[in-house]
Amino acid sequence: MTIIIISLLLLASLLPHLTFTAHVNVGIVNGREARPHSRPYMVSVQKYGQHNCGGSLISDQFVLTAAHCWKGERLTVVVGAHNLRNIKSSDHIRVISYIQHPQYIPIPLQNDIMLLKLEKKVQLSNKVRLIPLPNDGEEVGPGTVCSVAGWGRLTTSGPASNVLMEADTTTINPAECERKWGSVFLAPKMICVYGAGGSCFGDSGGPLVCGGTAVGVTSFGNIHDCNSPMSPNVYTKISAYIQWIRNEIGNVK
Template identity: 35%
Template sequence: MGTGVWGRLLLPVAAALTLHVKLPGSWGARIIGGREVVPHSRPYMASLRFGGQHHCGGFLLRAHWVVSAAHCLTHRDPRTGLVVLGSHALSAAEPTQQVFGIAAVVRHPDYHPTTHANDICLLRLNSSAVLGPAVGLLALPRRGTRPPKAGTRCRVAGWGFVSDFEELPPGLMEAEVRVLGLEICNSSWKGQLSPAMLCTHSGDRQRRGFCSADSGGPLVCRNRAHGLVSFSGLWCGDPKTPDVYTQVSAFVAWIWDVVQRGSPQPSPVPGTSRPPAGDA
């Protein structure tokens, strides 16, 4: 095992000793209890890559904008990252793929890496995505929408590794999960969750949910993005520590404010916290 692998393993172990959580973009595993989707049937899915490797997920909101988790860009220079749209099997050079540089990153100004509060960011692509059968948009919840009720069936998708040895999945994986009431979820997490978070569980006795490298991917409920993969427990799919997402409905006004004020071609600025001035 090389030093690069150990470098990825040590970070979640340190986190586990404090909050007992694992950021799903930090080391290998997979969507748990899921299945491979029909290729390109989730055209909004984005792959965020560094060093040629898939690192996190996200979704395409507008032709220039991808929504992802803020922790995906922690200690990363956005200028070295790529956003890939139109993928199914990441190991294949698919003709449907569109590859973009990251022109700017807008993290939520109140993102807190220790508590994982407000774990959301927007990535401005360096050019416009061409929409079609393999590349499409995912809608946000409407302004003022409440989070889905407990028991609501939703889907979470991603390209997380299928083992801790960086074995890639055959293609985009997806699992069906159910929304868990925040009070019940917070009791499992010993009161560590904030009101702008959302939880899911399998709804049965099976282990099902997200895992490493799925961070930033959307939780889709009734064809809208209601959550962003944020963190899980030491063991993926463990009902004792339900999966936790950023609750997108709490950030709809902020997201549209960023998009409406974003310029068509912002200059590359590492870790920017405010959108460049100009027209959307």
């Protein structure tokens, strides 16, 4: 049986045209509101003044996000946010360069990773900080408890969250991910996770964080369920792209 997948971002725009019975999930599924500014690396990637995707601040002028988050529109990044209804104009920074991975493929999603260069360097503070990245080729073993966060939808077909939500989740053995996703899951370049909580639509591009390090970029999930045990959420494995990141922006800490 062919499993149909679609990026978490793309599905948000297609939901009104799809006919299915959605599972009701809370959260970022079964999530909780993050303590304000406890994740100072999180950014809201926006188009036309609306939240579009998540992202991670990895240097004072670069954001790491998913390649499918950009389709030619002009994007801005909001830093230091918690409640997106209470952000100042000074928190918005224009993106001046969109660096999708050169081997990015939208269908099926492969090499779904992108760098955004900001028009100016951000001023780091208690509310705006960088997140560390893994070493080249570093692996996260199955059964590792990690976390995800974002401003995505509160349910599969419901509204987005104004405040940053977070949830704990657990990495799955790559062999099990391959059994559940088939050939679309590429173990050398992807991680999949499942837990009581998980990413939902609008959380694309945000980080999978394990031990304080960003190890994945939210990429795709099942169209019927934001947090399905049968087809768990999939993340681009950052450690597989460290050399590319360094070549583009220099050695990040």
